[in-house]
Amino acid sequence: MVEDGVPYEPLVINNLSTTLEFELRVVIWNVTDIGVFKGASGERNDLKVRVELFMTGIDLEDAYEIYYTDVHMFAKTTATYNWRIIKKLRLPLASLSLKFTLIDNNATHDDDALYGSESLSLDALTHTTMTRLRNDDKLVDPLDYIVTFDEPMGQGMVELWCQSYWCAPFEAMGCPASVTSCCNRRDMAADFFDASPEPAPFCGWLKLVCCGRTGYRRRVRRTTSSPAHLHCTVSLLPKEVADQHPAGQGRSAPDELPEPPDRPSPNLMFTDPVGYLNLVVGQQTCALIKATSVCFCGVLILGIIAFVIAQIVIAARMP
Numbered sequence: 001m002v003e004d005g006v007p008y009e010p011l012v013i014n015n016l017s018t019t020l021e022f023e024l025r026v027v028i029w030n031v032t033d034i035g036v037f038k039g040a041s042g043e044r045n046d047l048k049v050r051v052e053l054f055m056t057g058i059d060l061e062d063a064y065e066i067y068y069t070d071v072h073m074f075a076k077t078t079a080t081y082n083w084r085i086i087k088k089l090r091l092p093l094a095s096l097s098l099k100f101t102l103i104d105n106n107a108t109h110d111d112d113a114l115y116g117s118e119s120l121s122l123d124a125l126t127h128t129t130m131t132r133l134r135n136d137d138k139l140v141d142p143l144d145y146i147v148t149f150d151e152p153m154g155q156g157m158v159e160l161w162c163q164s165y166w167c168a169p170f171e172a173m174g175c176p177a178s179v180t181s182c183c184n185r186r187d188m189a190a191d192f193f194d195a196s197p198e199p200a201p202f203c204g205w206l207k208l209v210c211c212g213r214t215g216y217r218r219r220v221r222r223t224t225s226s227p228a229h230l231h232c233t234v235s236l237l238p239k240e241v242a243d244q245h246p247a248g249q250g251r252s253a254p255d256e257l258p259e260p261p262d263r264p265s266p267n268l269m270f271t272d273p274v275g276y277l278n279l280v281v282g283q284q285t286c287a288l289i290k291a292t293s294v295c296f297c298g299v300l301i302l303g304i305i306a307f308v309i310a311q312i313v314i315a316a317r318m319p
Contacts, residue, residue, distance in 0.1 A: 019058075019090040020133070023242035024122075025142075026051065026087075027257070028069055029231040030080040031102060036114040036152045036228075038104035044279070045114065046105040047075040049230065051085055052117075056095040070250070071105045072263060074279045080260035086249055088239075091130050096122040100147050100230055115228060116151035122234065129236050142235035150227035 028049055037045055048071045055063040065087065072079035089096075101117040129140055237245070247255040269276045278286040 019092065020130075021239040022089055022091050022129070023237045023239065024087045024089055024096075025233075025235045025237065025247060026085040026098065027233045028081045028083045028085070029233070030078060030082075030260075031075075031228055031230045032078050033226050034075065034077050034079065034102075034114070034228045035226065038106075038112040038114060043076065045075050045079070047072045047079040047114075048103050048105050049081065049083075050101040050103055052099040052101075053087060054095070054097045054099065055089065055093055058092060058094055060094060072260070074264055078262065080262050082257040082260055083250055084247060084257060086247065091126055091236075093126050096126050098122065098234075100149075102149060102228065102230070113153055115149035115153060118147050118149055118230075120145060120147055120234075122236075125234065125236055133238060139238070139241070140236065142233050144231070144233050147230040147232065148227050149230070 028051070031047065031049065034045065034047070037043055049069045051067040051069075053063075053065045053067070057063070067085045069081045069083040072081065098120045099117050100120065102114045104112045104114060106112065125140060125143065131137075132139055245255070251257040251259065264276075264279055265271070268279070274286075277289070
């Protein structure tokens with residue numbers, strides 16, 4: 001739970017039956033320091049933010065609504081939205097809070113949460129706003145919040161580490177399944193991340209070190225990475241003020257918000273094919289494709305050279 005940052009001014013309980021109309025505006029700017037990835041390549045997310053609004057009236061009746069931002073495709077450590085959510089409500093309320101969830105948007109199966117949900121209480125904001133309005137004092141300015149997500153959903157972290165080391169090709173070359181089991185999404189030991197480093201086995205005759213325990217330090221660094229942070233601005237306006245300064249849902253007018261500047265261009269496939277491939281499949285996969293291509297070209301060139309030399313030798317021996 002993220003505490004409301006407004007200096008609390010208690011709400012006088014007189015005239016609670018008299019309610020006033022307000023407009024709640026929540027602008028989600030961005031999410032930074034993302035360290036959990038659910039994308040197929042293990043290095044990105046198609047990220048959206050789910051915002052759940054919980055209200056309890058003075059009559060103790062509950063209300064619930066849910067909102068979503070748009071999707072930041074191919075987001076890595078930062079996702080930008082500039083997305084506004086507007087909700088008309090009546091004050092006073094017994095309780096008002098928001099719950100944020102970072103979600104990887106999937107087209108083929110259920111969406112995945114990257115971290116445990118975090119809540120932001122707005123009780124102090126509602127009480128202070130009502131008190132100042134009744135006392136004809138200056139209203140509360142828009143408040144900036146940083147919501148911290150520090151409970152990563154473990155499976156995404158496991159997949160990130162496994163895919164970053166590309167265990168699957170090693171397994172195909174003969175690595176023991178007990179070492180590369182994470183790549184096939186099989187069950188893993190409960191102490192996988194807590195166990196001490198072990199000597200790495202070798203992969204058959206190729207003598208390639210398997211990935212299972214060789215990346216222990218990098219694995220620990222990834223699982224203990226800094227939490228993600230969501231930056232948002234919350235304002236609560238009386239109806240008269242909101243009508244004088246209207247704003248649209250999302251990024252739409254009036255008071256239009258700018259388009260995120262850091263999202264990949266739809267033309268990237270044509271202007272920078274390599275950059276687009278790196279973005280879609282991830283840096284590790286792209287590096288594997290490049291290495292495979294180089295090896296194939298090298299073998300092809302050597303084959304051509306050997307063929308030419310053979311032809312020259314045959315021609316030289318002919319009478």
